[in-house]
Amino acid sequence: MSLQWDESFVLGIAEIDNQHRSIIEQFQKISEAVQIGEPTNVIEQLSDFLCEYAGIHFTAEEKIMAEYEYPDFESQRREHEEFTRDANLLKETIKRDGVSQEIAIETTGKLFRWIIRHIKTHDKKMAEYVRERMALKG
Numbered sequence: 001m002s003l004q005w006d007e008s009f010v011l012g013i014a015e016i017d018n019q020h021r022s023i024i025e026q027f028q029k030i031s032e033a034v035q036i037g038e039p040t041n042v043i044e045q046l047s048d049f050l051c052e053y054a055g056i057h058f059t060a061e062e063k064i065m066a067e068y069e070y071p072d073f074e075s076q077r078r079e080h081e082e083f084t085r086d087a088n089l090l091k092e093t094i095k096r097d098g099v100s101q102e103i104a105i106e107t108t109g110k111l112f113r114w115i116i117r118h119i120k121t122h123d124k125k126m127a128e129y130v131r132e133r134m135a136l137k138g
Contacts, residue, residue: 003024003027003028003031003112003116004024004028005020005025008120009021009024009119009120011119011123011124011126012127012131013064013127013130013131015060015064016057016060016061016064016123016127019053019056019057019060020119020123022053023053023115024115026046026049026050026053027108027111027112027115029042029046030042030043030046030104030107030111031108031112033104034101034104034105037101040098040099042104043094043103043107044094044099046107047087047090047091047094048091050083050087050090050091050111051084051088053087054080054083054084054087055084058080058083058084061076061080061123061126062076062077062080065126065130068129068133068134069133070126070129071129072125072126075122076122076126079118079122083114086110090103
């Protein structure tokens with residue numbers, strides 16, 4: 001399973017695009033580690049990153065959505081809460097049970113699906129709305 005940054009992820013909002021690029025780079029690290037069967041350190045680092053990422057990135061996105069009065073703000077916020085809950089659960093599971101190949105594969109698959117669905121669908125829609133509003137403000 002491979003995911004690389006390309007133009008299909010670009011939203012046209014530099015701060016958000018840079019943060020999305022960062023999570024895709026983290027995904028690449030875990031994906032490579034899973035493929036060679038050595039995910040332990042990478043999974044632990046990823047769980048730390050995801051928890052930090054969730055706080056920083058979602059706060060930034062939600063600030064932009066609030067500023068431009070994005071009509072689907074609550075739906076986006078719920079998606080962010082779900083991701084944050086999953087990231088915290090992953091971290092707790094690793095602390096309690098350690099890292100296994102099963103956790104690595106599950107995490108990779110779930111993150112892959114979330115990135116694709118959320119960025120390319122929900123965030124694209126939000127970015128289009130925000131860019132239109134930005135243009136109106138001049």
